[in-house]
Amino acid sequence: MQQTRRAFLQTGTLLAATLPLSQLKLTAAAAPAEAPPAGGGREVLFSPGFIAERKNAYDRFEPLIKPAQNPVMVAEMPWEGRGGINWGSVLRSPVDGKYRFFYNTDFPGAQEGAVLVDNSMQGKSHYVVCYAESDDGLTWRRPALNLHFQDQFPGNNIVFTWPSYYNDASTVIEDRHDRDPARRFKMSMFHIDTKDRDLTGVCLFVSPDGLRWTFTGTVLPAQDASSIWQDQRTGHYYAFLKDRRDGNRSRMLMHSADFKNWSEPSWIVTPGHGDSAGTNFYNQSAFTLCGRTLGFLNLYDLTTQTTWIELLESGDNLNWQRMPSQPRLLAPGAPGTYDCGGAYVGLAEPILAGDEYRYYYYASPDRHDAADTADGSGPRPCLAYATFRKNRLVGQQTEHDGYFVTLPFKCPGGRLFLNFIGREPVTVSVKRPGYGDDYERFTQADCLPVTGDTLRGEITWKTGARLDELKGKYIRLKVAGKNIVAYSAMFEV
CATH class of the missing domain: 2.115.10.20 (Glycosyl hydrolase domain; family 43)
Known part of the structure; x- marks a missing residue:
């Protein structure tokens, strides 16, 4: 029985009921990917588990x-x-x-x-x-x-x-x-x-x-x-x-x-x-x-x-x-x-x-x-x-002058945008992994500061450096500023 x-x-x-099927374009299932791309580039969430170093910076939750x-x-x-x-x-x-x-x-x-x-x-x-x-x-x-x-x-x-x-x-x-x-x-x-x-x-x-x-x-x-x-x-x-x-x-x-x-x-x-x-x-x-x-x-x-x-x-x-x-x-x-x-x-x-x-x-x-x-x-x-x-659930905040640094990841190249809130100047430098310092031409001093409240603040360097120069290399992002809240970064390629 x-x-x-x-x-x-x-x-x-x-x-025992039938409804018309919507027509969908389906793709085959795949195994989990390492660092899956987002929209042809990559997004980096500043959640606690992806932060390696901090000074006067703390986890932020909404x-x-x-x-x-x-x-x-x-x-x-x-x-x-x-x-x-x-x-x-x-x-x-x-x-x-x-x-x-x-x-x-x-x-x-x-x-x-x-x-x-x-x-x-x-x-x-x-x-x-x-x-x-x-x-x-x-x-x-x-x-x-x-x-x-x-x-x-x-x-x-x-x-x-x-x-x-x-x-x-x-x-x-x-x-x-x-x-x-x-x-x-x-x-x-x-x-x-x-x-x-x-x-x-x-x-x-x-x-x-x-x-x-x-x-x-x-x-x-x-x-x-x-x-x-x-x-x-x-x-x-x-x-x-x-x-x-x-x-x-x-x-x-x-x-x-x-x-x-x-x-x-x-x-x-x-x-x-x-x-x-x-x-x-x-x-x-x-x-x-x-x-x-x-x-x-x-x-x-x-x-x-x-x-x-x-x-x-x-x-x-x-x-x-x-x-x-x-x-x-x-x-x-x-x-x-x-x-x-x-x-x-x-x-x-x-x-x-x-x-x-x-x-x-x-x-x-x-x-x-x-x-x-x-x-x-x-x-x-x-x-x-x-x-x-949108995209503002968890991140990092600084109190007074502070900064935080992400875990290393492979640079996808392209343009870099920052999702942040900051009345004071905010800078992003690109660091080498391990004990390495900043990549040349991508230092904090080279970064053109940004301010405001935006999901897409573009980050550039006065040296004219382009992230395509670092494509495929391991990098870490260092975000610095006074009393800022930063949630994520996005690379568009």
Whole structure:
């Protein structure tokens, strides 16, 4: 019987609806690249992990801003139960610009039995995946798909159902690398299956349109609150998984070049020196900014039952570090607000809209354990978003006269632009690696100072030196100035 169930899930589609496929130009997936190019050149983010030397300079972080429009989508349909709207992925189509939102919810309908998951009994509700869409990312509509439970809930937008004791944290990505149109969308979802225990874990699915999903047969070994991410620079896949280390929720990583064959899991974030006994790492997402991989990390404090969001970074997508000062970039709101209980990570990348990024997140009015005892009569989890200015999330700042120096990297040549804020003169010199000093004609004294508040302040040298002279050589950038904030540099070739 178990073999029949597994065979059905692997070969049969779990949904029965069809939408026209958008025409996309797809490219083959590739292995991770070292120092991937950005727009034909290279970007350098001045994040803590890429800084080698400093004087009177410090890490700079910009807290995410919660707009007044929040929340932008709340549970209001009969099939959106006491769990509200949670663990969502908001995507923006590269073809038509439409926003798509895949989210979890649960509706009344007791299932037989219950299991203990994450300190609470689960199995009394039916967890499903729903789909909503928007033209501007602020006003959302639920299309009447009627793919499931249409008799019980006419006009519903449910796109995935898998009867079980527990489904959680479905993450959806739109894959622009896979040549197979039947695999354009990919989803991960934690699942507990008491009929076939081999199906318990983070299960992977594919779809041509985000509505008809097919189980791939792959189950990754993990607990709930997991997610997947695809690096669009390379097409490589990464699964951020939850397990416990010494009883505390911690983060593991698995990765794959084809979504079929995966590495074995390894720890990437665990409680360490300076963390309290109540520190738990609940979930994680990832994205790229100015050529570097960053991530939003959920911190869950067992003593206060609240969650907030920190920033992570990685130089290779495999080894991850928390920021040294561990700043809270997105914290719970004031008592009685839509996210006073916790700010949980959104499972998709931030979306660039004009001159700012929008980061959609899962907002809860209840503290962690209180959510399991709420009667559903009050506010429920919802979709909210926070913003940060384009390419201005993390960087370096000087106080008085100061400077900082980057790690070495290969010079791509071309023209150099600086993303900075400075009323006083700012200079950039190009240094040799190791114990080396400045390259001749690229010294601080040679640099023509710049001032202002700009994403693209061009850096030149009065010697007439051109970076093409250093192309292919290892260099370090030294940025100097008085009371400046610098976020990134960009080479255009």
